[in-house]
Amino acid sequence: MKKQISIIGSGFSSLAAAAYMAKAGYDVTVFEKNDTLGGRARQYKNEGFTFDIGPTWYWMPDVFEKFFADFGRKPSDYYQLEKLTPAYQVYFGEDDSIIIPGSFEEICEVFEAEEPGSSKHLRKFIKEAGDNYKIAVQDIVYRPGVSPLELVTPQTAVRVGQFFSTIRKQVRKHIKSSKLIQVLEFPVLFLGAKPSNTPAFYNFMNYADFGLGTWHPKGGMYMVIEAMVNLAKQLGVNFITNAAVEQIVTDANNKVSEIVVNGEHIKTSLVLSGADYAHTETLLAPNLRQYSENYWNKRVFAPSSLLFYVGFDKKLKNVEHHTLFFDTDFDVHAKSIYDTIEWPEKPLFYASFPSITDDSFAPDGKEAATFLIPLAPGLEDTETLREKYFNIIIERLEKLTGQNVKENIIFKKSYCVNDFIEDYNSFKGNAYGLANILTQTAFLRPKIKSKKVKNLYFTGQLTVPGPGVPPSLISGKIASDLILKTSLL
Incomplete structure (x- = not known):
């Protein structure tokens, strides 16, 4: 009889782990508290629009290729990818934006036009970032975070200084244009921390940006979720939705024995949680929790977000599929997230207009838009505040892009701190997990394997390797590998 493995949550990390464990021959059931699969990567549809x-970003395509290759498949077996050209646009003011092309040579031309001589430094910077990418993403990032020695390799030994310098220092050493600096500092925001707190070694994110490019799966990121679900089902994984796990029960030896789902006791040999780490531990008896609430309160979290999903009755002008609005002071906004913990007075924001690229996102002649304002986790979240900030960003959008759009809104749906807590049991409503700063890297992150409960494991953005979709895929593989190596099954 196959051993029973229960997985909590159905986000990227859980789906990856489910596929690997099923491939290894185990009986895997995924329990999802919501009515659809995908965790944070679910889909919303309304009036012919899709969000x-x-x-919304598809970066690091090699990580997706590696995942599917482990099962003798490739992404194109499930979904169609298109490289975005241009990759994205960044606004700094009215009639003042930089469009990042889809090829590195064209990007160098953009840099040179903005700051003569900068392309020489960019080439050197991206060459180093590419070397770091090979070391990090193709090797170190797949290690389980159980020992500091995992970070010690011949390649990292000669780069030790990069762990104690920062992206900000590295970028600003040779580049003087404030606009180009912001473009180069932007990718580390995916790691959930300020450039001034992110080790210079993480410049491999710049290689992910300029070297590998920005892609779009036709139909959206949810197509990747559907692909992983289909793969897992082909491997025998069972999925149960509307299934809230309320308790993890252990025996006299502190070994997982069963879970309680919607009041029903279900026997299991092992639990892997892709749900919020802090929440998962509240499902245990207090003496079996590894990390206290005080521990979590002292961690540096990646931001939460205020999101709006908006349907427009016309096509918008002067925007790209991915558009960043950096027309206010980044450092002031970042201070409100990480230091003062308050709503930003003048927020930066990001907008995605996928219907520019993909007709499936909106009816003919209309535009689908997602707007995102990064926020500190744990902020007060009210409808009044949501409406206030929607008006702020829409007025800025109109001013910066030279068009009226407010009267063309068919509908809008908001999503913020309270929703992250309600839908995902997210600690303080964080959206991206723990920030990847030096003191929260690799072995310094919460452990995949519980130290107190036998056969309890964790995966996802609060453990190794960190925030983001590709790291979540990798986290699922790391967790499954560790289970196969160390569990008592």
């Missing part, structure tokens, strides 16, 4: 609720 990715969570992630």
Whole structure:
């Protein structure tokens, strides 16, 4: 009889782990508290419009290729990818934006036009970032975070200084244009921390941006979720939705024995949680929890978000599929997230207009838009505040892009701190997990394997390797590998 493995949550990390464990021959059931699969990467549809609720960027395509290759498949077996050209646009003011092309040579031309001589430094910077990418993403990032020695390799030994310098220092050493600096500092925001707190070694995110490019799966990021679900089902994984796990029960030896789902006791040999780490531990008896609430309160979290999903009755002008609005002071906004913990007075924001690229997102002649304002987790979240900030960003959008759009809104749906807590049991409503700063890297992150409960494991953005979709895929593989190596099954 196959051993029973229960997985909590159905986000990217859980789906990856489910596929690997099923491939290894185990009886895997995924329990999802919501009525649809995908975790933060679910989909929202309304009046003929489609929106990715969570992630909208497809970066690091090699990580997706590696995942599917482990099962003798490739992404194109499930979904169609298109490289975005241009990759994205960044606004700094009225009639003042930089469009990032889809090829590195064209990007160098953009840099040179903005700051003569900068392309020489950019080439050197991206060459180093590419080397770091090979070291990090193709090797170190797949390690389980159980020992500091995992970070010690011949390649990292000669780069030790990069762990104690920062992206901000590295970028600003040779580039002087404030606009180009912001473009180069932007990718580390996916790691959930300020450039001034992110080790310079993480410049591999710049290689992910300029070297590998920005892609779009036709139909959106949810197509990746559907692909992983289909793969897992082909491997025998069972999925149960509307299934809230209320308790993890252990025996006299502190070994997982069963879970309680919607009041029903279900026997299991092992639990892997892709749900919020802090929440998962509240499902245990207090003496079996590894990390206290005080521990979590002292961690540096990646931001939460205020999101709006908006349907427009016309096509918008002067925007790209991915558009960043950096027309206010980044440092002031970042201070409100990480230091003062308050709503930003003048927020930066991001907008995705997928219907520019993909007709499936909106009816003919109309535009689907997702707007995102990064926020500190744990903020007060009210409808009044949501409406206030929607008006702020829409007025800025109109001013910066030279068009009226407010009267063309068919509908809008908001999503913020309270929703992250309600839908995902997210600690303080964080959206991206723990920030990847030096003191929260690798072995310094919460452990995948519980130290107190036998056969309890964790995966996702609060453990290794960190925030983001590709790291979540990798986290699922790391967790499954560790289970196969160390569990008592």
